[in-house]
Every structure is written in structure tokens, then in C-alpha cells.
Amino acid sequence: MSAITSAEWTAILLSLRVAVIATLVATPFGIALAWLLARRDFWGKSLLDALVHLPLVLPPVVTGYLLLLTFGRRGLVGGLLADYLGIVFAFRWTGAALACGIMSFPLLVRPIRLSIEAIDRRLEQAAETLGAAPWKVFLTVTLPLALPGVLAGMVLGFAKAIGEFGATITFVSNIPGETQTISSAIYSLIQTPDGDAAAGRLVIISIVLALGALIAAEWFARRATARLHGN
Amino acid sequence: MLRVDVEKQLGEFSLQASFASEGRVTGLFGASGAGKTSLVNMIAGLLRPDRGSIVIDGDVVDDTAAGIHVPAYRRRIGYVFQDARLFPHLNVAQNLDYGRRMNRLAHDPAQEKRIVDLLDIGALLDRRPGKLSGGERQRVALGRALLSRPRLLLLDEPLGALDEGRKLEILPYLVRLRDEANVPMVYVSHDAAELRQLATQIVMLRQGRVTSSGGVKVLT
Numbered sequence: 001m002s003a004i005t006s007a008e009w010t011a012i013l014l015s016l017r018v019a020v021i022a023t024l025v026a027t028p029f030g031i032a033l034a035w036l037l038a039r040r041d042f043w044g045k046s047l048l049d050a051l052v053h054l055p056l057v058l059p060p061v062v063t064g065y066l067l068l069l070t071f072g073r074r075g076l077v078g079g080l081l082a083d084y085l086g087i088v089f090a091f092r093w094t095g096a097a098l099a100c101g102i103m104s105f106p107l108l109v110r111p112i113r114l115s116i117e118a119i120d121r122r123l124e125q126a127a128e129t130l131g132a133a134p135w136k137v138f139l140t141v142t143l144p145l146a147l148p149g150v151l152a153g154m155v156l157g158f159a160k161a162i163g164e165f166g167a168t169i170t171f172v173s174n175i176p177g178e179t180q181t182i183s184s185a186i187y188s189l190i191q192t193p194d195g196d197a198a199a200g201r202l203v204i205i206s207i208v209l210a211l212g213a214l215i216a217a218e219w220f221a222r223r224a225t226a227r228l229h230g231n
Numbered sequence: 232m233l234r235v236d237v238e239k240q241l242g243e244f245s246l247q248a249s250f251a252s253e254g255r256v257t258g259l260f261g262a263s264g265a266g267k268t269s270l271v272n273m274i275a276g277l278l279r280p281d282r283g284s285i286v287i288d289g290d291v292v293d294d295t296a297a298g299i300h301v302p303a304y305r306r307r308i309g310y311v312f313q314d315a316r317l318f319p320h321l322n323v324a325q326n327l328d329y330g331r332r333m334n335r336l337a338h339d340p341a342q343e344k345r346i347v348d349l350l351d352i353g354a355l356l357d358r359r360p361g362k363l364s365g366g367e368r369q370r371v372a373l374g375r376a377l378l379s380r381p382r383l384l385l386l387d388e389p390l391g392a393l394d395e396g397r398k399l400e401i402l403p404y405l406v407r408l409r410d411e412a413n414v415p416m417v418y419v420s421h422d423a424a425e426l427r428q429l430a431t432q433i434v435m436l437r438q439g440r441v442t443s444s445g446g447v448k449v450l451t
């Protein structure tokens with residue numbers, strides 16, 4: 001198998017950029033939602049929970065189409081963002097990041113929520129009696145104890161984001177150098193007569209990235225357990 | 232010093248307690264289920280009374296009639312739980328320093344050394360809570376509460392989770408604390424012998440009601 005061509009590199013680097021941005025931007029929202037779902041009871045909680053998980057079960061093409069309707073140039077939100085803030089998602093790599101962020105969100109939230117639920121709330125009470133206001137309790141006790149879960153969620157979300165295909169191609173199409181990620185590059189290559197070797201290289205890279213992410217997530221989960229036992 | 236007059240309904244159980252104490256160590260005595268922990272949680276601010284008031288050192292921290300409820304983190308109390316509750320992600324030194332950091336207090340090396348020596352925990356400072364014995368954990372929890380410089384120390388069966396041998400190991404530290412630390416304490420226990428050694432005043436609780444209070448002799 002020959003070396004990776006520059007077109008392939010472009011797709012790989014774009015995928016990495018899209019996945020990194022998607023994960024970093026989604027993480028604070030993921031932590032907030034995970035905390036809300038783990039710790040608060042409010043009206044409409046099951047609906048919110050279902051909404052977070054929706055991208056997991058909805059056909060990706062539907063999610064992509066809904067994104068196009070909402071964040072496209074003529075979309076409700078997309079039009080406003082473009083007119084007032086100059087932020088454009090349609091057919092840009094930023095749109096790919098948005099699609100990937102939303103598609104990977106359920107995988108990001110779940111481990112964070114589980115790790116927050118696993119925290120002994122009596123530790124937070126102890127912190128409170130020692131003079132810590134609620135937001136300090138969150139920053140000094142809850143978040144550090146949930147950190148392995150946060151990292152595991154980020155790794156899983158990243159892995160999902162880097163492989164996302166359906167929603168991305170529906171929303172921002174398949175433009176080399178702008179929105180053509182590894183997945184859409186493979187899709188194009190398979191449909192090209194001599195694309196098999198190049199597709200094969202990208203497939204191997206996808207497998208390596210996915211496996212690496214799963215192993216990393218597993219490692220973080222084990223760290224979380226050790227941390228909660230105070231070793 | 233401490234004035235409590237509260238009512239609280241907890242499911243089927245109703246707690247109605249009123250007492251005042253001036254003593255250095257107020258022993259809250261009663262069988263399990265008498266409402267001792269709920270009462271202490273109300274003094275700490277972790278539980279809100281349905282009706283009544285709590286006054287610490289002349290400072291009203293609860294008064295339902297006036298709509299006052301000072302949250303736990305602003306009461307300046309120390310709380311030692313039966314199960315220590317040390318922070319597992321911090322080592323012993325960081326656990327001890329937690330209250331000072333949260334209250335933005337200045338470092339007081341002399342005081343820190345005094346308490347570390349008093350409790351004999353100087354050799355444990357680098358360790359994680361998971362590597363401590365039950366008795367060591369409880370001593371660190373005591374130090375952590377004291378170093379937040381509370382005006383009242385609440386101890387809820389601090390020896391409850393320890394076996395007989397360990398209890399005898401901790402008891403002398405508590406006596407030293409009473410005589411040297413200069414912080415008034417509320418000490419919860421169902422063990423009359425323990426309270427006879429420590430308490431200077433007793434409040435006896437039975438099924439959510441104060442049945443008697445006074446000197447240590449009410450225990451007999």
C-alpha cells in the first residue's frame with residue numbers, strides 16, 4: 001500500500017479539526033446537561049433526556065436535514081447568525097463541526113452523567129459544612145471526582161465526531177478541503193474507479209482512531225473507579 | 232451559646248426539640264432513631280426546620296417566623312460525621328487545608344501545627360484517604376473540621392463506625408480536644424459511657440422529644 005496523498009491528508013486533518021472543535025465546544029454544555037440530568041428534578045426532564053439522545057436513534061440524514069433547515073442560510077437560526085454575527089454554518093467546516101457535535105453529544109453526556117451520579121453526595125455536604133458555597137462545591141469536589149467520566153465522554157464524543165458521516169454530508173455536503181472529512185472522502189473514493197487503495201488507507205486510519213479512542217475511554221473509566229476509592 | 236427550638240416532620244417521624252446549652256461539650260444522647268442526627272443536621276444547616284429557631288453565639292441562623300435560614304456554608308460550624316467523609320481525590324494535607332481555602336482564611340502555621348500534633352496526624356499528610364485506617368480517617372476528619380476555625384463543632388457519633396479497640400484509640404484525642412481546642416462541641420452518641428467521659432452537659436432525646444437535660448448525672 002503506497003503513501004498517503006496530500007488530498008487524503010487534507011481530509012484527515014479536516015476531520016481532526018472538526019472533531020476537536022466539536023468536542024471542545026460541546027463539553028461545557030455536556031457537563032451542564034449531565035449535571036442537570038443527574039442532580040435535578042424538573043418538569044420536562046424526561047423530554048430533555050430524550051432530546052439529548054435523539055441523534056443516537058434518529059436517521060443521521062434526518063438530523064442533517066433538520067440542521068440544514070435550522071442553520072442553513074435561509075434557516076431560522078442560520079439567517080440570524082449570518083446577518084448579525086457573521087457566523088455561517090452552511091457548506092463550511094464549522095457546519096461539519098456543528099453536525100458532529102450534535103451527533104456525538106449523547107455519547108459525550110452519558111459517561112459524565114454516570115460519573116456524577118456515582119459521586120457520594122455526602123462528600124458534597126461535608127464540603128458545604130467546611131464553608132464551600134454551592135458553586136465551589138461543584139468546582140472543588142463534584143467536577144474533580146467526575147473528571148475521569150468527563151474525559152471518557154470527551155474521548156467517546158471525539159471518536160464519534162471523527163467518524164460522523166450522514167448528518168455532515170446532508171448538512172454541509174462533500175467539498176474537498178472545506179467539508180470533506182475522512183468519512184465523506186472514503187464515500188467518494190469508493191465510487192471512483194481507482195479509489196480502492198486510497199479508501200483502504202483511510203479505512204485503516206479510521207479503525208486505528210476508533211480503537212485508540214475506545215481504549216482511552218476504558219482507561220479513564222478505570223481511573224475513575226480508583227479515584228472514587230481514594231487510592 | 233447554643234439555643235435550639237425546632238419542629239420538623241420527617242415522614243412518619245416528628246421531631247420537636249428545645250434546649251439551650253452553655254457547656255463546653257453538649258452531649259446529645261438517645262437511642263438510634265431518636266432524631267439525634269436530624270437535630271444536628273438542622274444545627275449545621277443541612278436540614279431546614281419546619282418551625283422554630285436556632286441561635287449560635289447570639290447569631291440567629293434559623294428563624295422560620297422571620298424567614299431566616301443561613302445556609303450551611305455560611306454558619307461557620309465544623310461537622311465530624313460518623314463516616315469521616317474525607318475527599319478521596321485530595322491527600323490528607325489538602326483535606327486539612329480545605330476549610331481554610333473555602334473560607335479564604337490566612338495561613339496560621341502555629342495553629343495548623345498545634346492541631347496536627349494534637350491529633351498525631353503529622354505522619355499521614357502525604358497519604359490518600361483510601362490508604363488510612365478507620366481511626367486515622369476519623370482523626371483527619373476532626374483536624375479538617377477544626378482547621379476551618381468553626382465557632383461550634385458538631386460530632387455525630389464520631390466513634391460509631393469504629394471497633395472497641397479503635398474507640399479507645401480516639402477517645403483520648405477527643406478529651407484533649409475538649410480541654411485544649413477551645414471550641415464548644417455538640418457530641419452525639421447512644422453510648423452513655425462515652426458521654427460520661429466527654430460531655431459537660433447532657434440533652435436526652437427520645438422519639439423526637441427532649442426528655443431531660445442537665446448535668447452528666449441525668450445519664451444514670
